[in-house]
Amino acid sequence: MFAMVLLHRSIRLQKKHVAACIVQHRALTGAEAVNALRPFYFAVHPDFFGQYPREREINENSLKRFNGYLENLERPGSHFPKPMKLTFYVREIKQSSMEQQQLLTSGFRFVSFTLSTKDVLSTVMNVLTSCSLPVEHMKALSETPTRPLEAQRTFYRPIKWDKSYYSFTGFSDPEEEMQQARSVGPTLSLWLSNNEPKATHKHKVSLPRRDELNRLKTELFHKFHLEDIRWQRRWGVDHKCCQLQSLSRLSQQSPEALINLQGHTVVFADQSEMNACGHVMLGTMDVHHQWIRLFQQLPSYRSLHQQTEWLKERISFLLGGAQVVHLDRLGPSQTLAEHYSTLSNFHKRLIAQPLRLHPRSLLGLTVQVEKDRSSPSLHEMGHFIIPTNCELSKLQTILQNHAEEARRRTHHNKQLQVDEDAAVKQCVQRLSLRSLSKEPSISSAQMVTCCKRLMEQHSPLLQGLHVHVSHFYSVMQDGDMCVPWDWKG
Numbered sequence: 001m002f003a004m005v006l007l008h009r010s011i012r013l014q015k016k017h018v019a020a021c022i023v024q025h026r027a028l029t030g031a032e033a034v035n036a037l038r039p040f041y042f043a044v045h046p047d048f049f050g051q052y053p054r055e056r057e058i059n060e061n062s063l064k065r066f067n068g069y070l071e072n073l074e075r076p077g078s079h080f081p082k083p084m085k086l087t088f089y090v091r092e093i094k095q096s097s098m099e100q101q102q103l104l105t106s107g108f109r110f111v112s113f114t115l116s117t118k119d120v121l122s123t124v125m126n127v128l129t130s131c132s133l134p135v136e137h138m139k140a141l142s143e144t145p146t147r148p149l150e151a152q153r154t155f156y157r158p159i160k161w162d163k164s165y166y167s168f169t170g171f172s173d174p175e176e177e178m179q180q181a182r183s184v185g186p187t188l189s190l191w192l193s194n195n196e197p198k199a200t201h202k203h204k205v206s207l208p209r210r211d212e213l214n215r216l217k218t219e220l221f222h223k224f225h226l227e228d229i230r231w232q233r234r235w236g237v238d239h240k241c242c243q244l245q246s247l248s249r250l251s252q253q254s255p256e257a258l259i260n261l262q263g264h265t266v267v268f269a270d271q272s273e274m275n276a277c278g279h280v281m282l283g284t285m286d287v288h289h290q291w292i293r294l295f296q297q298l299p300s301y302r303s304l305h306q307q308t309e310w311l312k313e314r315i316s317f318l319l320g321g322a323q324v325v326h327l328d329r330l331g332p333s334q335t336l337a338e339h340y341s342t343l344s345n346f347h348k349r350l351i352a353q354p355l356r357l358h359p360r361s362l363l364g365l366t367v368q369v370e371k372d373r374s375s376p377s378l379h380e381m382g383h384f385i386i387p388t389n390c391e392l393s394k395l396q397t398i399l400q401n402h403a404e405e406a407r408r409r410t411h412h413n414k415q416l417q418v419d420e421d422a423a424v425k426q427c428v429q430r431l432s433l434r435s436l437s438k439e440p441s442i443s444s445a446q447m448v449t450c451c452k453r454l455m456e457q458h459s460p461l462l463q464g465l466h467v468h469v470s471h472f473y474s475v476m477q478d479g480d481m482c483v484p485w486d487w488k489g
Contacts (some may be wrong), residue, residue: 032227033070036124039133043161044088053474053482054077055108056087057233062086066127073120083116084468089294109451186473189485195475196461203465203479209237210478216244225250226263232269232281232333234468236477243268243284250288257291260298269333274301276326276339301336308340311347315369319399320362325383327368342371355396362399365406378402382410416444423451430455431462438469444484451484457489 044063044489065084071082081197089108113130117123128287130137186194217229231240247266261280269281272294281300282291312324325340346369366383376386376398384406386395424447428436431454448468455464466480474482 033074033120033124034139037127038343039451040131043090043131043133046228048091049089049108051091051472051474052108053234053470053472053476056472059088062088065330069115070120070123070139072124073118080118081115083114084117085112085114085148087112088131109187157375185487188457188483191473191483191487192459192481193463193472195481199465199475199479199481201479202477206237209241213237213241213244215247216241217278218396220244220248220251220266224258224264226261227263227265230265230267230279232267234286234476235268235284238270238477239284246288247282247291250291254288254292257295260295263427264298274298274305274336275328276336277328278302278305278336281333304336308336308343311340311343315350317341317359318347318354319367320355320357321360322362322365322367322384322399325366325368327383342369342388345371346386349388349392353392356391357396357399357401363404365410376407378409380409381413382406382408413444416448420444420447420451423448427451427454431458432464433467434464435461435466436469437467439471440484441471442469446485450487453487 040384044059045210046060046063049059066086069081069084088111090111091108099181111131113126115126117126125135125138127318128138168284220226220229229244231243234276235243265277265279267275267279269275270283270285271281272283272286273281274289274294275281280294282294284450300428315324316322324343326334328334366382368379369386369388373389376384376395377388378398384399384402427433436451441452447469454467462481466478468480468482469485470482471484472482473484473487476482
């Protein structure tokens with residue numbers, strides 16, 4: 001009996017040793033990780049969810065967060081990322097026959113899991129197994145000997161499978177299918193003629209709920225003198241009404257709890273927190289006592305927000321007068337505490353190693369400080385993106401050498417925004433639309449192009465509807481019509 005116990009213990013130790021060896025002696029490169037995750041990307045990529053806007057948005061946001069987690073693991077010298085909970089809708093793939101070996105979509109399923117892995121290989125394995133995706137191709141990667149670290153840094157060649165691989169194996173080429181998903185689509189006039197009756201009917205049914213939504217918003221605006229009420233995601237009118245009714249009910253049951261909410265902007269989001277812009281985020285899945293706890297902490301959050309603003313001013317002075325901004329629409333929402341920590345770390349580095357910049361040399365320019373990047377860069381919109389751990393001598397060179405280009409891009413972006421506002425207003429009037437909005441990922445230039453083409457087409461089928469410019473066609477549950485910005489004529 002004792003010998004059996006020793007034998008089982010020995011086997012367990014051997015398994016642990018083998019697993020440890022795989023993790024320690026086999027570190028995946030960035031290219032290998034991407035190739036290993038091809039089944040995952042093929043199953044969850046937002047481009048395959050064009051007819052399901054809600055699932056598409058959830059996958060898009062989760063992919064951004066997952067890619068940030070992966071990049072943090074791949075970066076030399078970086079700290080281990082915090083555990084991250086991810087949610088995906090995974091496409092179900094089945095084979096039509098043994099002869100054809102053709103992949104067919106049979107719907108999708110909901111998957112939620114938490115990442116707490118400390119290396120790329122374990123992360124890839126965790127994601128694939130959590131989504132019930134094949135991991136056979138990982139065995140070869142685990143058994144392949146690792147190159148020395150220096151060789152990995154000096155020689156990097158991404159792997160791209162030849163088309164003959166898919167012809168020989170019978171597997172579907174994800175790149176080819178993704179391209180087809182983007183390119184296949186009807187013309188605007190044909191799609192409108194097929195879907196306008198459905199959109200009009202849904203819009204008519206939603207009118208009472210839209211009136212109720214406006215009533216609730218007006219009531220809460222006046223009651224708490226709110227700056228604004230927003231939603232982080234594109235929820236339907238029913239969902240928005242339920243969230244406002246929940247807040248209104250809480251204000252009646254515990255009016256003293258909401259006193260601290262006065263004067264704030266409320267954002268219904270995934271978690272209850274104050275974001276980097278100072279807005280109060282209310283988690284839509286949270287219960288009332290979690291909201292109340294946040295309301296009680298708002299005085300402390302306001303104090304932290306004021307300290308953050310002072311910190312931005314001090315950093316601005318050290319960066320030649322460039323204004324420190326946080327553009328929430330360009331990435332995942334950041335909490336105020338995370339934002340303050342990022343700015344504080346960067347400010348300490350600037351104090352220890354100040355840049356040699358004239359106090360007003362970068363006046364009129366903007367910078368965004370981030371912790372998840374490795375090198376400073378100039379964004380196409382004209383603001384500098386500065387990582388907290390970047391080399392400061394390199395940062396000074398980039399700021400000085402690209403200041404004029406930053407001014408040009410900033411001016412160009414402001415002009416594009418003016419053009420976009422004018423084009424949207426003109427389009428709403430000419431086509432008699434109820435509203436015209438867009439996805440955050442649609443640029444001003446793309447929106448202007450779309451508006452001009454819509455006015456040239458001048459379809460009477462759009463009259464009286466809410467139009468949302470996106471990357472795909474869809475009729476939302478409340479009758480809003482999503483059209484791709486580059487729709488076919």
